[in-house]
Amino acid sequence: MSIDKRSGCYGAKKEEVIHNYFLQPIAQIKLLDGQRKIGCCGEVKDRYFIFSYTGIQDRNDRGTFFVGYDCAEQMIDKINQIKQKKQGAELITAPHLFDPDTAEFSKPISGITKMNHAVARIILLLASYWNVDSFYGIPVILLGKIMRHPEQDLTKEEILNMDKIVSRCSDEALDFLKQHNHDYYLKEVEKIRG
Numbered sequence: 001m002s003i004d005k006r007s008g009c010y011g012a013k014k015e016e017v018i019h020n021y022f023l024q025p026i027a028q029i030k031l032l033d034g035q036r037k038i039g040c041c042g043e044v045k046d047r048y049f050i051f052s053y054t055g056i057q058d059r060n061d062r063g064t065f066f067v068g069y070d071c072a073e074q075m076i077d078k079i080n081q082i083k084q085k086k087q088g089a090e091l092i093t094a095p096h097l098f099d100p101d102t103a104e105f106s107k108p109i110s111g112i113t114k115m116n117h118a119v120a121r122i123i124l125l126l127a128s129y130w131n132v133d134s135f136y137g138i139p140v141i142l143l144g145k146i147m148r149h150p151e152q153d154l155t156k157e158e159i160l161n162m163d164k165i166v167s168r169c170s171d172e173a174l175d176f177l178k179q180h181n182h183d184y185y186l187k188e189v190e191k192i193r194g
Contacts, residue, residue, distance in 0.1 A: 002061060002063075003017055003021070003040065003053060003063070003065050004040070005039075005040055005065045005066075008040050008065070009039075009040035009041045009065070009067055009071060009075070010040070010041050010042060010071075014041070014071070014074065014075060014078070015078070017040075017053075017075075018075060018078050018079055018082070019056075020055065020056055020057070021053040021054060021055055021056060021061075022053065022054045022055075022056060023051050023052075023053050023075065023079060023092075024051065024052050024053075024092065024144065025049050025050070025051050025072060025076060025092060025094060025095055026050050026051065026052050026064075026095065026140065026143050026144050026147055027049065027050040027095055027098060027124055027127060027143060027147075028047060028048070028049050028050075028069075028072070028094060028095045028096065028097045028098065029047060029048055029049075029050070029097075029098050029100065029124060029127060029128050030046065030047045030097060030098065030099045030100060030101070030128075031044060031045075031046055031047060031048070031128075032100055032101070032128060032129075033101070035128075037066070039065070039066045039067045039068055039071070040065045040066065040067045040071070041067045041068060041070075041071035042068070042071075043068070044066070044067075044068040045068055045069070046069070047068070047069050047097060048066045048067060048068055048069070048072070049066060049067055049068075049069070049072035049094070049095070050064055050065075050066045050127060050135065051064065051065055051066070051067070051072075051075070052064050052140055052144060053065065063136055064135050064136055064140055072094070073094070076092055076093075076094060079092055080092060095147055096109060098121075098124045098128075100124065100125055100128035100129070100180075103121050103125055103180035103181070103182075104121075109147075109150050110150065111150050111151035112146070112150035112151065113150065113151060113152075113153045114184065115153050115154065115159070115184075115185075115188055116146045116150055116151075116152075116153060116154060118182065118184050118185040118188065119142060119146065119154060119159065119162055119185065120143060120146050120147075121180070121182065121185070122162065122166060122177065122182060122185055123139045123142060123143045123162070124143070125176065125177055125180060125182075126139065126165075126166075126169070126173060126177070127139070127143075129173050129176045130173070138158075138161050138162060138165055139162070139165065142154060142158055142161075142162055145158075156192045159188070159189060159192055160189070160192060160193070163189045
């Protein structure tokens with residue numbers, strides 16, 4: 001069973017998703033001006049959450065989906081109600097809101113390294129620009145790693161893998177990145193390349 005990313009989390013289907021998948025919110029992003037997105041629970045109003053998922057029965061059934069704020073809050077609450085019944089289970093929290101207009105988080109991420117912050121900004125800017133349905137692979141893995149352990153720098157190999165993705169972006173996406181200061185990221189990548 002795969003999640004229907006257009007309507008698979010609406011109403012009673014939300015419970016089904018929560019019980020059939022391990023879910024982790026990895027980003028909360030404000031919509032760009034004039035942007036319109038239809039998520040797993042319907043149309044997004046002003047901001048959306050990106051969740052990564054892994055099937056409980058089939059660990060190869062993995063990916064991402066996005067939902068609006070209200071739906072995300074309901075999902076996080078339901079997941080935490082389940083987790084509270086399990087001794088030692090770590091509750092999930094909502095990621096800080098990222099505003100692609102300013103390319104900053106609503107609150108500082110405690111302990112995040114300068115490079116992790118720079119990479120997270122690049123990933124979230126691209127996620128806000130791209131169609132989130134196609135947000136998968138290295139960006140999702142790196143963003144999840146940064147959000148779980150913000151104080152542990154990514155490896156040089158991970159940063160170079162992200163840079164390969166950036167280098168393959170469309171001219172329009174690269175222009176979008178250039179509208180936001182990402183000089184630190186560029187300088188550090190150049191240093192790594194040597």
